[in-house]
Amino acid sequence: MTAAIVGPGGAGGAGAGTERARALETLGIEAGEREERFDRITRLARRLFGVEIAAVTLLDEDTQWVKSESGYSGAEPVPVEDAMCRVTLGEPTARTVVEDTRVDPRFARNRFVVGEPNVRFYAGEALTTASGTRVGTLCLFDSRPRTFTATDVAILHELAAWAETELQRSAEMDRAAEVQRALLPGRGTVDLDGYEVTGSCVPARAVGGDLLDWYRLPPDDGGEADVVLTLGDVMGKGIGAALLMATVRSALRTAGRRAGPAEAVRQAALALEADLEGTGTLVTLCHARLSPQSGVLRWADAGHGLMFLVRADGTVLRPGPGGLPLGVLPDDRWPEERVALGPGDLVVAFSDGLLDLFPTVEAAFAEVASLVTADPAGCVAELERRAREAALPDDVTCLVVRRCR
Template sequence: MIPSPEDARLRALHDLGVLDTPPEERFDQVVRLAQRIFDVPKVAVNLIDADRQFTKAAVGIPLGDRPRAESFCTHTVAAQDTMIVRDAQLDERFARHPDVVDDGELRFYVGQPLAAPTGETVGALCLVDDHPRDLSEAELGLLADLGRWVERELAADDDELQAREVQRRLLPYRPIELDGYAMAGCCLPARHVGGDYFDWSMVDDRLQVVVADVMGKGMTAAVLTAGIRAMMRGAAPFNPLERAVYRTAVGMADDFTETGTFATLFACRIEPASGELDFVDAGHGLALVVPPQGEPRRLQSRDLPLGALPDDTWTVQRERLAPDETLILVSDGIFDIVEDEAAAVDTAAHIVRDGKDPASTIARIEEYARTHDLDDDLTAVVIRRLPA
């Protein structure tokens, strides 16, 4: 039996694997940009299933399901072409629609069809306004460009999506419960996968924290990042901090040479009772101790990144995290927010002091990333020693 066009369309939609998945930044970026370009209150990426509309990304519109019978986008899918409704109250197809009649929030609609890699139309990128309007040919061209962007994301290679999930699983599942301390962290790749990572673990009753940043982005950087994490995790329980960093560099040397890259790394171990903090800075330079008042203290050295020179070594230095002081570590993705190191120090100190705790500080960084396009991976870790 030859499947109907609708059966083929539904199979293509389900093969994408995006139905009933949580929000993703790669789609959220498109709807935010569309809202700014077209100055409309509502934008959505809607996927049309057998009997429902699933909203994958939106501004001004709830995410999740809506009956297909109430969907404007199902008409776009059926037409397989851009559909413009200049004034829904004057269009007999939609004049009695609840959104048009009951609250009057939908007067203008335009839907750009979205195709699966196999060509079937599976949904629409739509714009909605509460008053009649029109789009110029140039604006329709921009909308088509954004639609193609969504289609590329829908067709993202399965291996890359799986790699993103693997990389996510390499990050700590949750903060370590350590008396007298609070901690939080985030790792925000500029692409599906990135070259940053952070980790925390207990080593000989001390809290070890690591942040690393591989030069570059994407799959190659992500693979190297996974290697660094594995080497540090393996070496740390059996070696002093500087030796663990050295063994990691030696273990990764061939990979750095083959790919022509290197990695900056900051690693520290904190003795919980005293706050004594031993650290190695391998070209990272973006670690800061922020007291409640006064000047923050930068933790840095002149040591080079991993992979910069063969047979290089790294030195351990000492600081102390006093009660009510906060250690913040960031990757150089912060330079998407500020222009130079001095501004980075000021910004980091400011957000730490504005935050009630590490979790709220990290939440603020994540919120910034959600509302801006990052050119580089951004990682941040915040460790606070609680007041005595």
């Protein structure tokens, strides 16, 4: 038996198949790839209805794929023209209930009805995208005839709506991840003669709440063009944290273009006060401003504390504690620190998710200092690799600035 029970029926012609394939591509769904979020639905459906098999199927131009199943582990794709769920896609009601397949002419001669596993009951509801394209089903199978009540129909409908939401969420999350990536500064986007600026942000989920930003200010009259750098961490993960991260980034960019680090943090905190209070969210961050000609780096720390300086001779220095995170006290103020970077000196800042890559906090600082001294860009690449391979529960972000000469 294949988990994709088959049978005759219609779901439109070749044009409908092409439309389904395009809709799945737009959703960013890998039709045959298992995902726990769909497995939860099929496991629940099987328990609620007491059937032998529950499945989520997806159909493209020529193949029906089993996205999830409960009750059978040998799921295989089948041709669309044989798929029982194809009938459901073609139903005006978007639903098919067959209480006894042997007395239904659409399925009575199906080889899975007349032979193993002798399927006698089928119920399926179409899964429809936001654009109105039916791309799959939530379906139930059993080897015994069954009565399907109006209550059962209502429950199946609710579970199918859940599955549809998950389908749509894939497209939304992919788009959110695309937008968030666009907000990150690209490596090499700040061309500083005599400096190297590099960083990386790896969200724990499709999107995350860490903030990484740098940009060059217009030069003052007759002066130098400073560079503003920010690394922050919004409490929480996922889409909610990502939305707040974008808001924090905007507030800091607005304030940072006209004020020094400490004052910029204060202005941003005031602008964000209502949002942070309303969502019960805290934000830690390190906001800095580098004057390339003099090598002076000024910064304000808002409850972050994950920053250190490595001198050219290998000496590692950690700044003292800064102020409170944003969102703790209204109209708070943050101290501004400064350091003069000499040739070979570098500054490293990172989010607390990076600590999960190491057994202890001390080990994290020691190994990152060793890696970054040898090769800043290589250090960032290595930490990014570890973060992606470890599938950590928190976002991992790091920022490195080195004065080369």
